[in-house]
Amino acid sequence: MTRSLSVLFFCITLVAIAPPSTAAGPEDEAAIKAAALDYLMGWYTGDAERMERALHPDLAKRIVRVDPEGKWDRVDNMSALTLVQYTRKGYGKKVPVEERQADITVLDQFGNAAVVKAVARDWVDYLQIGKVNGEWKIINVLWEMKPRPEEPEEKSGD
Secondary structure, three states: OHHHHHHHHHHHHHHHHOOOOOOOOHHHHHHHHHHHHHHHHHHHHOOHHHHHHHEEEEEEEEEEEEOOOOOOEEEEEEEHHHHHHHHHHOHHHHOOHHHOOOEEEEEEEEOOEEEEEEEOOOEEEEEEEEEEOOEEEEEEEEEEEOOOOOOOOOOOOO
16 A cells, blocks of 8 residues: 555656646747737837837847958847837838738747747848746847848940
8 A cells, every 4th residue: 555655646746846838839829929920010010019018128139240341240239128219219110011021930939938030021030939927028039131132223325
């Protein structure tokens, strides 16, 4: 009888300390996409509250700036506060509605962490999104500008 109780206690202990399921349910995936969409559409519409809702206050948004001559590279940083202020100023509203791109792809999700690719008209973001206090928030962003299309050359009147 003592051995049976020991085995039962061991099994109960394993269940009690087992980590929660790491599979993303449909509600998690929808919430992850919603955070990324709030980020992009908040930018385009100048909706600072929507942008702020998407971001964790400790957000770090970074881009690697490369010297075209190859002499130096640097990493530029932006905080959540700066991004919300730029959104409030309406910089994203300058993009015509018909040119706004907001493609969201969840690349991976495990437990309370997700990685998302967000493609906008002028840039590509890799978002690290975490579930904090039950809400999915963008914590880190590494981004890159898309190459600008070349302007057609003006032809001289021959």
